[in-house]
Amino acid sequence: xxxxxxxxxxxxxxxxxxxxxxxxxxxxxxxxxxxxxxxxxxxxxxxxxxxxxxxxxxxxxxxxxxxxxxxxxxxxxxxxxxxxxxxxxxxxxxxxxxxxxxxxxxxxxxxxxxxxxxxxxxxxxxxxxxxxxxxxxxxxxxxxxxxxxxxxxxxxxxxxxxxxxxxxxxxxxxxxxxxxxxxxxxxxxxxxxxxxxxxxxxxxxxxxxxxxxxxxxxxxxxxxxxxxxxxxxxxxxxxxxxxxxxxxxxxxxxxxxxxxxxxxxxxxxxxxx
Amino acid sequence: xxxxxxxxxxxxxxxxxxxxxxxxxxxxxxxxxxxxxxxxxxxxxxxxxxxxxxxxxxxxxxxxxxxxxxxxxxxxxxxxxxxxxxxxxxxxxxxxxxxxxxxxxxxxxxxxxxxxxxxxxxxxxxxxxxxxxxxxxxxxxxxxxxxxxxxxxxxxxxxxxxxxxxxxxxxxxxxxxxxxxxxxxxxxxxxxxxxxxxxxxxxxxxxxxxxxxxxxxxxxxxxxxxxxxxxxxxxxxxxxxxxxxxxxxxxxxxxxxxxxxxxxxxxxxxxxxxxxxxxxxxxxxxxxxxxxxxxxxxxxxxxxxxxxxxxxxxxxxxxxxxxxxxxxxxxxxxxxxxxxxxxxxxxxxxxxxxxxxxxxxxxxxx
Numbered sequence: 294x295x296x297x298x299x300x301x302x303x304x305x306x307x308x309x310x311x312x313x314x315x316x317x318x319x320x321x322x323x324x325x326x327x328x329x330x331x332x333x334x335x336x337x338x339x340x341x342x343x344x345x346x347x348x349x350x351x352x353x354x355x356x357x358x359x360x361x362x363x364x365x366x367x368x369x370x371x372x373x374x375x376x377x378x379x380x381x382x383x384x385x386x387x388x389x390x391x392x393x394x395x396x397x398x399x400x401x402x403x404x405x406x407x408x409x410x411x412x413x414x415x416x417x418x419x420x421x422x423x424x425x426x427x428x429x430x431x432x433x434x435x436x437x438x439x440x441x442x443x444x445x446x447x448x449x450x451x452x453x454x455x456x457x458x459x460x461x462x463x464x465x466x467x468x469x470x471x472x473x474x475x476x477x478x479x480x481x482x483x484x485x486x487x488x489x490x491x492x493x494x495x496x497x498x499x500x501x502x503x504x505x506x507x508x509x510x511x512x513x514x515x516x517x518x519x520x521x522x523x524x525x526x527x528x529x530x531x532x533x534x535x536x537x538x539x540x541x542x543x544x545x546x547x548x549x550x551x552x553x554x555x556x557x558x559x560x561x562x563x564x565x566x
Numbered sequence: 567x568x569x570x571x572x573x574x575x576x577x578x579x580x581x582x583x584x585x586x587x588x589x590x591x592x593x594x595x596x597x598x599x600x601x602x603x604x605x606x607x608x609x610x611x612x613x614x615x616x617x618x619x620x621x622x623x624x625x626x627x628x629x630x631x632x633x634x635x636x637x638x639x640x641x642x643x644x645x646x647x648x649x650x651x652x653x654x655x656x657x658x659x660x661x662x663x664x665x666x667x668x669x670x671x672x673x674x675x676x677x678x679x680x681x682x683x684x685x686x687x688x689x690x691x692x693x694x695x696x697x698x699x700x701x702x703x704x705x706x707x708x709x710x711x712x713x714x715x716x717x718x719x720x721x722x723x724x725x726x727x728x729x730x731x732x733x734x735x736x737x738x739x740x741x742x743x744x745x746x747x748x749x750x751x752x753x754x755x756x757x758x759x760x761x762x763x764x765x766x767x768x769x770x771x772x773x774x775x776x777x778x779x780x781x782x783x784x785x786x787x788x789x790x791x792x793x794x795x796x797x798x799x800x801x802x803x804x805x806x807x808x809x810x811x812x813x814x815x816x817x818x819x820x821x822x823x824x825x826x827x828x829x830x831x832x833x834x835x836x837x838x839x840x841x842x843x844x845x846x847x848x849x850x851x852x853x854x855x856x857x858x859x860x861x862x863x864x865x866x867x868x869x870x871x872x873x874x875x876x877x878x879x880x881x882x883x884x885x886x887x888x889x890x891x892x893x894x895x896x897x898x899x900x901x902x903x904x905x906x907x908x909x910x911x912x913x914x915x916x917x918x919x920x921x922x923x924x925x926x927x928x929x930x931x932x
Binding site: 531 | 721
């Protein structure tokens with residue numbers, strides 16, 4: 294299983310480091326349980342449009358911080374997608390909106406993209422590739438537990454329910470987005486579930502979490518059951534029933550948050566072609 | 567360009583505030599009810615936490631979970647979780663906080679009749695440090711009992727205290743003394759609850775909340791004098807300080823929010839049949855030390871519907887008559903006494919009484 298990390302050119306070493314350490318912690322624990330363990334996280338680093346100087350800087354930084362990066366890809370922006378495909382990437386993480394936006398827009402296969410006001414944080418859904426993409430958080434200090442969070446709204450809603458979202462003002466293309474997002478997160482969730490099962494309920498280096506921002510308790514219930522069927526029994530679950538998520542997220546402190554694009558779609562410009 | 571998780575969700579929350587709640591008893595997400603929202607029938611929208619009076623309840627006080635607790639203590643967490651999953655279709659029985667939560671819903675219904683768009687309502691959040699495995703059984707139970715609880719925090723073993731603050735919690739009820747003490751230390755009103763020793767019927771139309779005075783509504787300063795120097799010194803101190811306000815205690819804020827809700831009912835002419843009623847049940851004496859308590863409440867602008875000055879008499883018989891949905895006291899022996907007489911008692915582990923729990927007779931004649 295491979296997780297692809299895109300690195301900003303402006304020195305986000307510390308951020309990437311904490312995430313990489315958390316991933317490293319998971320890998321260490323997996324191997325310590327079973328030395329012939331085949332499951333694990335492989336982190337590939339991708340940076341695009343770098344000068345030679347920057348390339349050197351990046352490699353040096355990785356060495357300096359002792360990060361476990363198994364491959365480096367320095368490529369042009371339009372090669373990002375090919376790189377993701379050829380490496381069978383299960384999850385694409387990024388913090389750099391410009392990078393992603395240009396890369397994805399250039400490929401012209403992106404259905405939707407959204408840029409939150411500061412331009413610093415991005416939430417993207419790479420439907421065309423069936424590669425789920427998620428938000429990267431800055432987690433200074435939380436180094437020995439990787440926290441992965443899923444949206445209960447997308448997972449918990451049935452086909453019919455997703456269709457009836459039209460009554461709430463979502464467009465057809467947005468609804469298609471959610472449906473596809475639900476399908477494409479399954480593979481990742483199954484893998485995370487497998488990894489999670491390698492550890493006990495306490496002192497696990499991997500912690501999984503479900504946040505249902507909008508749906509009712511029964512949507513949350515449905516999501517818990519569906520994830521259970523996929524082999525992922527989440528550790529934590531939160532049901533917000535419309536209350537703002539940010540105070541809870543500030544306590545949960547996820548490293549990775551997948552929400553299928555739900556939270557910010559209402560104000561999205563529609564880039565569908 | 568570092569990311570602050572809080573920034574991610576900044577800006578207007580694009581999700582509409584109406585939350586399509588599924589009908590009870592169904593275990594799959596049921597959006598047929600979205601039509602209900604349009605027709606504005608059954609399930610009203612849940613208020614924003616900062617506007618509502620948020621009551622955080624743990625699963626162990628909302629429901630009876632002694633069997634499961636025994637499994638956890640004797641066989642460990644893995645076996646406990648396996649047991650819960652095995653029994654996930656069996657609803658839990660109501661626990662000590664159950665009638666209280668039902669009464670909160672009654673108040674909400676009455677409030678919505680008078681103020682359809684108000685967010686000043688009770689909002690109940692289930693906050694438990696159970697793993698989400700137990701979530702299925704908990705949600706099934708909530709559906710079974712038809713409770714209006716749409717918000718949960720299942721923290722998977724981490725401390726719930728951070729979440730209490732995030733939810734703007736006004737009152738936290740738990741079975742765990744340590745968690746309650748942590749909450750109190752953070753300035754959140756909190757208490758542990760106990761099942762009454764005998765069957766008791768409480769009102770289904772009126773929420774009744776009873777408070778002890780010292781170390782609950784008020785600080786424990788007078789309690790300290792009494793413990794250190796005895797009854798005479800206590801009386802002397804109270805006389806000398808009759809016109810000095812007592813400092814506030816951990817539950818003062820909760821009484822305050824109850825008062826705000828009460829005033830909304832009064833404003834619409836429902837003073838006599840207000841669905842919230844508050845009681846002060848104190849060992850203080852009306853003729854002497856009670857005066858300071860009343861003056862303090864008045865200075866705070868807080869009304870309390872009934873004040874019972876027992877001058878040291880046991881609280882149990884009074885509480886049996888009042889039948890509160892919850893009675894807060896800082897001293898375990900009062901809590902025990904109340905329980906024996908069939909009251910839903912809650913212990914507030916605050917103040918000097920926790921260090922020097924006293925014997926049954928020592929509090930006489932205050």
